[in-house]
Amino acid sequence: MSYCVNPNCANPNNEPYATSCATCGSSLKLRNRYRASRPLGKGGFGATFLAADEGLPGFPSCVVKQLRPNTQSASVMKMARELFEREAFTLGKIGSHPQIPRLLDYFEEEGNFYLVQEFVDGETLKQEFERRGAFNEIEIRKILSEIFPALGFMHENGVIHRDIKPANIMRRKQDGQLVLIDFGAVSSQVNKPSADDDPSGLLTNFAIGTPGFAPPEQMAMRPVYSSDLYATAMSCLYLMTGRSPKDLPHDPFTGEINWKSQVKLSDRLRVVFEKLLQQSVSQRFRSAEEALRALESGSIPDEVPKASPSLSNNSPAPAPPSSVTVRNANTPSPNSRIHPQKYSSSTQFDSGMMTTGNTRAGNNSRIGTGTGELKGGRRVIVEYNQGKRNFANQDYSKSSFGSATLAGIVMSRSKLVEADFCHADLTGASFQGANLSQAKLNSANLREAKMQRAVLIKSDLGSASMILADLREANLQSAYMSKADLSGANLSQANLKGAYLSQANLNGTNLCGADLKGAKITDDQLAQAKTNWGTIRPDGSKRLF
Structure with missing residues (x-):
């Protein structure tokens, strides 16, 4: 049986090899390839169908997911498209795993969005x-x-x-x-x-x-x-x-x-x-x-010492099995069986209260010399706020810098794989030669950032501001750059193979010598950018634009 995926069709059931719906006239083959046979599920935001891929020998089964917002709002449709594009990008990035259905295809047809995935019976x-x-x-x-x-x-x-x-x-x-x-x-x-x-x-x-x-x-x-x-x-x-x-x-x-x-x-x-x-x-x-x-x-990892509840000045501070009484802010009990240096760098004793170096609430005044106990993004942010700017040649992979203000920071040649810079202010930051593969930089401010030869493979730069940024010879293969503002940015000789540049602002962007093979980009966008004979078009050809 062929099943019509038109959400307004009154009778979607059709003959097995029909080309168009007998009720509404809609085509029964999506993208002239995928034929739905029955619905698998429906909701307010879309539906999924069991389908056959008639573009392959044997017509193997697949799942077609139709995204169809039940609204006429232009703004909601716009966001739906962005969600759809991001989902497709993310699923494609996951790659292949035996417990995750593979993404086979994605496309837009007649105002609806479609994802095609491996069928799991x-x-x-x-x-x-x-x-x-x-x-x-x-x-x-x-x-x-x-x-x-x-x-x-x-x-x-x-x-x-x-x-x-x-x-x-x-x-x-x-x-x-x-x-x-x-x-x-x-x-x-x-x-x-x-x-x-x-x-x-x-x-x-x-x-x-x-x-x-x-x-x-x-x-x-x-x-x-x-x-x-x-x-x-x-x-x-x-x-x-x-x-x-x-x-x-x-x-x-x-x-x-x-x-x-x-x-x-x-x-x-x-x-x-x-x-x-x-x-x-x-x-x-x-x-x-x-x-x-x-x-x-059957065992739980040891916990980092936590701040105790509020105690009076005369109350004993929490301790391991042997009791410790804190006599004053600076002098531990001489009879204590805990060596005082045990907490010297991560814990301070203050008016009978024990607080740890990584306590979030009210710890700004205590961080001072205690940054040795901080790690990753939090340590960078603290040291940056204390005046440090040079964080080059370090490993901050998977660290979080989300929403931080780090204008002018220097992280050249640092390893920042899967680091999170979402919504961060990185105006004028230096990332020359840094490895930012799969980093999250969506909605970050990278205006005038120096990113020559940086590796940004599969990074998320959606809606990022990259005005006048220097990305010469950067590797942006398969990067997600939807709605990014690249006006005036320099991407000459950059690797943009498979990059997703839908709705990105390329007004005045230098793409001379850039490789855009397989990139998601329109001719109108390219017409706004600076290109030359060395620029490789999405179809793999070289010619003047």
Whole structure:
């Protein structure tokens, strides 16, 4: 059977090899290649269909995802297109993994957006639960041991799924392996649509994920990698209890889910769930790999010493098994069995209170000489605020600099793989020769930045301001640069193969000698830029523009 994907078609069922719909007249082959046979699911933001790829021998099955915002708002449609393009870019960046369906194609046709993915035959964990009932601890442990490696692979590629739930975890019929599906809310730092641009809330809901399974920071549009870990644990609670997260009892003062009374777990698995379901991001596992190690070993990583609750001047400060009484701000008890130097660089004793060097609240006045205990992006930001500017030849991979003001910073030849500079002010910054592969620079201010010969492979520069930036000989292969402002920027001899430059401002951009083979860019955009005989067009040809 052929199925018409026109959302307004009254009778979408058609004969197997019909070319057009008998009811509405729409073509039954998308892109003259993909023929839908039946719907797999529908929602307010789109639909998915089982289809056959008639462009390949044997007509193999695939899944066609149709993105169709139920609105006439031009601003919402514009944002929908950007979300679609970013999702396609992100899925393409993930590459190939046995537990993640591959992206096969993406295109726009008659005002609708389409993603084509590998078809996974099987049933979701939600369907499995409805068929057979609650899962036991052994089964839950096995689910976690299979999901964590897939999440780890995604996170290593800078991708947050953002919609982990039983309906989006499928058990493949072929081998019984669990597969993550429906990357509709997939994120590599998708920005929150404003209420003015999205009055219906359609895009906001689309970008958030599923309430209940998503943790607090994700509902606030600030997802992190451990957000997926939280959602995975919530999914397991559903599989053990049959109750949606919103139906579980919660503490009316803290908002935390009272899940322990709903399930019976061994002590070993209970401590893993306690850490997975922490409301505070800082208290959860830092990575899927760490969570998997804890699951397999039954031990939780040691915690960094935390600041104690407020104590009076005469109260004893928290201590290891032997009691320590703090007599005054500077002198520890002579009878203490803890050597005072143990906390010398990371902990200060002040009026009977113990505070750690990495305490966030009210620590600005204490950082001073304590930066030795800070790491990565936080240390850079602190030292920058103290006047330091040269951070060249360092390794800050996966560090976070989001929204920081770092104008004029020097990070030449530094390793910044997967670093997060979202919304950061990097005006006049120096990144010559730096490795920024897969870095997140969306909406960053890189005006007049010096980035000659920088490596920015698969980096996210969406909506970044790069006015007058110097990117000569930079490697921007497969970079995402949608809506970036590159007016007056110098990209001569740059590698832009496969780069995504849709809606980027290229007014006066120097593309002489740049390689744009396979890049997503229009002739109108190229007409605004400076090119020469050495510029390689998206089709691979060389000629004057």
